[in-house]
Structure formats: structure tokens, C-alpha cells
Amino acid sequence: MRAPDLIRFARDAATGNPLRASLLVLAMAIGVAAVVVLTALGDGARRYVVDEFSSLGTNLVIVLPGRSQTGGFNPGNAITNTPRDLTIDDAQALLRASSVQRVVPLAVGTSEISYGGKLREVMLAGTNAQFLEVRRLSLAQGRFLSEGDWRRGASEAVIGGKIRDELFGAQSALGQLIRVGDRRFRVVGVMSSTGQGLGMNTDELVIIPVSLAQAMFNSNTLFRIMVEAGSRESIDAAKTQVTEIIKLRHEGEEDVTVITQDAVLATFDKLLGTLTLAVAGIAAISLAVAGILVMNVMLVSVTQRTAEIGLLKALGATGATIRNAFLTEAAMLSLAGALVGYLLGQGAAALIRQLYPTFPAYPPDWAVIAGLSTALVTGIVFGVLPARQAARLDPVQSLAKR
Amino acid sequence: MGSALIELSAIERVFHLGDSEVHALRHLELAIDSGDYVAVMGPSGSGKSTLLNLLGLLDRPNAGTYHLEGRDVTTLSPEEQARVRSERIGFVFQSFHLVPRLTAAENIALPMTLAGIDPAQRAERVAQALADYGLSNRADHRPDQLSGGQRQRVAIARATIMQPAMILADEPTGNLDRATGEDVMRLLEELNSRGVTLIVVTHDTLLGARAHRQLLMEDGELRHDSAVLEKA
Numbered sequence: 001m002r003a004p005d006l007i008r009f010a011r012d013a014a015t016g017n018p019l020r021a022s023l024l025v026l027a028m029a030i031g032v033a034a035v036v037v038l039t040a041l042g043d044g045a046r047r048y049v050v051d052e053f054s055s056l057g058t059n060l061v062i063v064l065p066g067r068s069q070t071g072g073f074n075p076g077n078a079i080t081n082t083p084r085d086l087t088i089d090d091a092q093a094l095l096r097a098s099s100v101q102r103v104v105p106l107a108v109g110t111s112e113i114s115y116g117g118k119l120r121e122v123m124l125a126g127t128n129a130q131f132l133e134v135r136r137l138s139l140a141q142g143r144f145l146s147e148g149d150w151r152r153g154a155s156e157a158v159i160g161g162k163i164r165d166e167l168f169g170a171q172s173a174l175g176q177l178i179r180v181g182d183r184r185f186r187v188v189g190v191m192s193s194t195g196q197g198l199g200m201n202t203d204e205l206v207i208i209p210v211s212l213a214q215a216m217f218n219s220n221t222l223f224r225i226m227v228e229a230g231s232r233e234s235i236d237a238a239k240t241q242v243t244e245i246i247k248l249r250h251e252g253e254e255d256v257t258v259i260t261q262d263a264v265l266a267t268f269d270k271l272l273g274t275l276t277l278a279v280a281g282i283a284a285i286s287l288a289v290a291g292i293l294v295m296n297v298m299l300v301s302v303t304q305r306t307a308e309i310g311l312l313k314a315l316g317a318t319g320a321t322i323r324n325a326f327l328t329e330a331a332m333l334s335l336a337g338a339l340v341g342y343l344l345g346q347g348a349a350a351l352i353r354q355l356y357p358t359f360p361a362y363p364p365d366w367a368v369i370a371g372l373s374t375a376l377v378t379g380i381v382f383g384v385l386p387a388r389q390a391a392r393l394d395p396v397q398s399l400a401k402r
Numbered sequence: 403m404g405s406a407l408i409e410l411s412a413i414e415r416v417f418h419l420g421d422s423e424v425h426a427l428r429h430l431e432l433a434i435d436s437g438d439y440v441a442v443m444g445p446s447g448s449g450k451s452t453l454l455n456l457l458g459l460l461d462r463p464n465a466g467t468y469h470l471e472g473r474d475v476t477t478l479s480p481e482e483q484a485r486v487r488s489e490r491i492g493f494v495f496q497s498f499h500l501v502p503r504l505t506a507a508e509n510i511a512l513p514m515t516l517a518g519i520d521p522a523q524r525a526e527r528v529a530q531a532l533a534d535y536g537l538s539n540r541a542d543h544r545p546d547q548l549s550g551g552q553r554q555r556v557a558i559a560r561a562t563i564m565q566p567a568m569i570l571a572d573e574p575t576g577n578l579d580r581a582t583g584e585d586v587m588r589l590l591e592e593l594n595s596r597g598v599t600l601i602v603v604t605h606d607t608l609l610g611a612r613a614h615r616q617l618l619m620e621d622g623e624l625r626h627d628s629a630v631l632e633k634a
Contacts, residue, residue, distance in 0.1 A: 005515045016503040311499045314460060315513045315560070316488020318481045395460040399499065 001321050010328035017301070021333060024297050028337020028379065029344055031287035032371045036345025038283045039367035040352070042276030047360040049268045053261060059101075060134070060261040061238050063094075063225040063246065067257055084250045085221035088150050088210060093249060094227055097241035099234035102130045104226040105150065107213045113206055115167045115178045122163060122206045124180065126213020128153075134228050137202060142174045142189030145209055153209020157185035161193045162203040180206060181216045235260050280367050284374055290337070291378030298330050298386035302393075309390050310398025319391035326387035327380060334379020338372045345371075406469075407436040407567060407599050408457065413466035415452055415622075426452040427463070428622040434601070434615075436567070439594045441610035442603045444619035450603045451572060453619065457601065458491050458570045459483045471567065488517050492561030492598075494590070496573035498553045500545040500560075506552075507532060507541040510559045517564065531559040535589070551582030558589055568599035575609065587612065 001009070014021045065086045091105040107126035112119060125131075129147045132139070144158055157178065164173045173187045191202045214220060229238035239258050247254045302309070309322055345363065352361040415427035426449045434440055442450045455461035456468065459475060468476045475486060493499075500509045507528050508515075514524045532538045535555045545553055554574065561569055571590060575583030587609065594600040604610050618626035 001516055002518050002520075005518075005521075009515070012503050307499065308501055311501070312512075312516065313484065314458065314487065314493045314499075315516055316484050316564070317516045318484040320481070321516060396455045399460070399495070 001317075001324070006321075006324060006328055007332070010325055010332055013301075013305075013325070014329050014333055020297055020301065024294060024333045025337040025340055027290040027293045028287075028334050028375050029341035031283070031290040032338045032341025032375050033345040033348065034286050034341075035280055035283040035367060035371035035374075036342060036363045037348045037352075038279040039276055039371075040345070040349040040361040040363035042272065042279045043364045043367070044352075044359050044361035046269060046272035046276060047362075048358070049272060050265060051360070053265050053268065059229040059232055059235055061227040061229060061235060061242055062259050062261070063227065063242060064257040064259070065221065065255070067255055084253075084255055085219075086225060086246075086256065087220050087222065088214070090246060090249055091222060091225045092150060093245055094225065094242055097238065097245060099230050099237040099241060100227050101230045102134050102228040104128055104130045104134045104228075105210045105222050106131075106224045106226060107210055107217065107219075107221070108223040109213065109217045111181045111206075111216060113163070113167070113178055113180045115176065118167055120163065120166060122180075123204060124213060124216070125205055125207045126210040126216075127207060128210055130228075131207065131226075134226055137194065138192045140190045140192035142187070144189055145207065146188075150209075151211045153211045155183065155185045155212065156188045156209065158189040158191060158207040159187055160191050160201075160203040160205045163206060164190045180208065183212065183216065235262060276364070276367070280370070283371075287371070287374050287378055290375070291382040294330055294334060294379050295382035295385055298326060298383055299389065301329075302326065302386050302390045305390075306393060306398040309393050310395040310400075313393075313395035314399065323387040323391040326390050327383050330383025330387070331376065331380050334375050334383075337379070338375035341375065342368065342372060406433040407438075407471060408432070408434040409469040410456075411467055411469075413456065413463045413468065415449075415456065415461070416464050425622045427456070430466070430622075430624060432617075432624065434599065436599055437594070437597050439591070439600045439612075439614040440602070440617060441613035441615070442601065442617045442619060443605070443607065443610045444625075448619040449622040450619045452622075454570050454572055454601065454603050457568075458493060459487050488513060489564060490567045492564065492566040492569040494554070494557050494561050494569060494571040494574045496576035498545070498550075498557045498577070500553055500556060502545050505542050505544055506537055506548065506556045509545070509556055510563055512560060513564045527563060531563055535559045549582070550578050551585055554578060554582075554586045555589065558586070558593075562593060562598070566598070568601060569593060571600070571602045573604055574602065575604075575606070583609075 063086065065084075088105055091103050094100055094103045104127055109124050110121060111124045113122045114120070127145070128150055129145045131137075132144045139158070140161060142158070145156055146154060148154070157180065159167075159173065159178075167173070167178070168176065173190055176187050177184050178187060185208060191205065191207075194202050210222075227238060227242055229235045239260055243254065243256070243258050246256050250256075312322055349361045349363055352359065410430055410432040413427050413430040414425070417424045417426055430453070442453060444450045452461065456463055463476060466476075467474055470486065470490065475483065478486065501512065504512065510531050511524050511528045514527065532541050535558065537552065537555060537559065540548060540552060545556070548556065569590065574590065575586055578586060590600055590602070591612070602609070602613065610616050616626070616628040617624060
């Protein structure tokens, strides 16, 4: 039998029973759509997290006080159990490292802010002028904290957009004096809105010089030191140098944790990638179920069409021709189901993106290809048994059935 | 006479029904000449349908040999037998056995489609067959839109489209009224007059009497052969 004839014959046989064909296509479509949508969600989550992390700034090395890993017995630990504080001096010392470009100390706490009789609890961040560039933030109005000695900052504050709205309303905030805790600050700038993110929400943040923040919190310690390496390649070097400098300053004890953003990113990337894979695997089970349905329906179809199979044999069809006809039919139905499922899945993913614009729910290419090919392969594999059964039918008995 | 089209010798066909053995054909010796018109008669279960299936290569004997056009076809592989069926044998069934989803033209073309003949030639031969059997205005009708007589004419057109050496007809008029049955028989006999060997299985003695040669089957044995009588 010629290939076009075989395809036309299988198509006619498939459409000859529309209910059967549409049920099969539906089952296959649900399986493929499940793979597409679920991997879109999984990969969307991965992308979302990765994007959020990248928005924190690039080439970042973060220094945290205290060791998070336990690295065996250290005589130093036996004597001093509490880690030393990270101080502004520590931060400033890091500027000496060759691969470090910028250093941003960060002290964080909460405080009350008041203006014109309005009082509000806010998140207070004490930092320096480099904070803006390192965190890739931008200003809506005014300017950021001025450069200068980290230990004696001017009484200037930069406030978030939401705080501006709440305290000043339609009034101009720039140049106004606000009270933060027991000190007065002049508002020099307003942050532009960044929306909800993984990091600090700058909309509700008040940023002041780090020395003033420390004085206000009555502590010497820093919450973090953010270090920007000169380039992506120098991140590792920066990490080593930073660790070395801190160690020297802390009497040879490595009592800080230095993490690179890349490491965090890679971990999340791997974690969520695995999650996507697992979800795809679960969705693939529905494809296997669809495959078994294909087998079932094709077996029923063989029983229903015994007379036709007997006739085809009487008319000179070989077993191979009949097997190919049934296999082609199973493959065509699976392919149709896979295509319908692909469109359904893409539609659902688009709907999710429409509903949650910040969530990048795009199915990854590998998942789409894997889903489609799994559908085809299961359809054909599960079509083999019915097709062989059809090919083996005894023509005499098949023809006797009326 | 030249060499026979069909030569059966020492054919045995045994079916196992549970524990019992049923001898559908017992020690059958038969030769049918090319161009002959043979009626196979006998009561139900006499083995006449088994004989027809055997002649059509749909069934294999348990013992004995079957020579078709001088070639031993019992030893052929299933694929080779399918080829012989495709090229040398045409079937006409009592219940027509048309494919319901295909049009009359597509049903007639089916043997050529299966044999992989190219579409242009197929269309030409189908058009000719439709005209020959008076079905030209029914070409695009599906079987359920055709009368019984038209269906059997489609089936005969399908059986002859590959220009076979013989036509095997199993009760071809069994599902038809007398007048249309008569038409169908005339068509078949006309084919026979053009040299196609015609073998008809029937209950109908009147129908059987029209054949040149009558075979009477009983209990899997050939009881009566009109050709043998004439010689005697």
C-alpha cells in the first residue's frame, strides 16, 4: 500500500467513529496539556526566583556575621563562642582588596518616623552612597546619600515612595525635616517604586547614613556587608580576598560567612529545575495513562472491525499492511491529541501569564518537545499490540462474523 | 484438455471443537479447468464453505496439496498467499462485505489501493468498472445509500478490478430478492463467458443447475460430480 493511501485509509478509519476518535484525542490532549502547563509553572517559578535574585545586583559577594557551616573542631571556637561583630572598619578594610569595586555596609532595624503629627513604624536601613548602584535601584526625586566619611554621615534621609505618600501626601517631601527615632533628618531623595520583590521593599524603607543608624540602634555591628566585585570573573577572587581580610582583622578566626550571589542563584536554579523535572515526570504519567487508553480503544476497534480486517485480507492485504494501517491510525490519533494538547497547554500558560503578569509561565522548550514525543511514542507503542492482533486475525473467522 | 487451473489432491481439513475432531474436508480430490463454471452445493456443514476458503487461500489444509495454475500454493508464505489472492482471486460474499465508510468507487478501488497501484490508473479502471456495472451515478454513494443489488454489483466490480483468474462466490444471491439475484447471476455468468473461472457456493438447486458442472458435498466428502458422470 502506498503511503498516501495508507494515511488516507487510517484517517478515514479514525474519523469513521468520531466519538472514539475524539475521546482518544482528548485523553492524549489532557496529558500533553498537563506537561506543558505544569512545566510552565515550574520553570516560571525558577525564572521568577532567578530574575528576583538578579535584580538584587550583579557580581555581588555578601558578608554575613557568624559562621553558618560547622567545619570541625576549631580551638578558637572553644574559647570564644560568640562571633565578632562586623564593623564599619571591617567594611572599609575590604576596599583594599584588588578585585573589590564597591563596598556597601548595611545596618538594619526598625524605628518610628514622624512628620507633621503623623507617626509610622518603618524599616530603617543604614548604608552609604554606593547602596544605590550596587543594588541597582533608582531615585524618583532628589538625590541619594552624599559621599563622605562612613563614620560621620550627614543627617540626610532617602525615603520610599509609599512613605512619601503617607507622610506628605501631595506636598513636596524634598527638603522637609522628619523625625526618625530621636533624631531629625532632612529628606534629600525619594526612591522610585520597585514593586514587590524578594529583597527589601524600598517603598517602605527609610535610608540614612550607616553611622547614624548604628548610633540610633546603639550597636556597632552591621547586618551585612555587600561587596561588588569588579567583574563576573573576579567574583571568586573577591570572595577569597574578603574572607582573608576579615580573618586577619578578627585575630585569624574565620567567623563570617561569605556567599556569592551566583552560588545562591545556582542553588535555586538547580532546586527549581529539579522541581520542574519532577512535575514533568508526574504529568508524564497522565501520558502513559493516555497511552493505555489508546491501546484499549484500538483493541476495541480491532474487535469491531474484524469483518473489515477479514475482507482486507481476502482482497490481498498482507499482515504487514493491516498492522501498518492500525499503527498509522494510532499514531495519527496520538499526534492530533498531542497537537491539541500543546495548543491547550500554551493557551493555559498564556492565561496564567495574563492573570499574573509578574510570573513568567513559559513552558521550557525541552518540556514541549519531550511532551509531544512522549505522546507520539506512547501512542505508537500502545498501538503495536492491537495492530499485531489485527494482523494475526484469521480471515475465515473474521469474515464469518456478521 | 490442458492443465487444470485448480488441482486439489488428498486434501484434509480438520477442526478441533473442544475434544472432538470435525472433518470438514476428507480426502478431497478435485480438478477444475480454467474458464469453467462450477456450482458447489450441499447442506450446511457439508464443508462447501471450507472448500471455498481453501480455494481462496484464506484457509490452509491439514494435509494434501493445492496447485493453482500449476504452482503449489500450500507451501507459500502468508505474504505470498496474500499476493496470489490479490492478483488471481476475486471474492463475492453473501453479505457483500463492503467497507461502510468508503464510497462505492473507493470500495471498488480497494484491492488496487492495497496492491499499491498508482492513483491515476486506479481512477481510470474504477471509472470503467462503474460504467460497466451501471454504477456511474452511484460512485460517491456509501454502501448504506445503495440497494442490495447495487451493493452486490459494487462487490462484483471490486472482485474483478484486479482481473483475477477466478471468482469465488459464496451464496452471492443469498441476501437478494429473486429479480436482483437474477441480475447478479447474469453478471457473474457474463464474466465466466469472457473466460474467468467461476465457482459458486449455493443452497439453491435452481441456481446450481445453471452451472456447467455441479459438485455435491456431504460430510466433507465429494458425493457427486456431474463431470464424472458425463464421462462414465
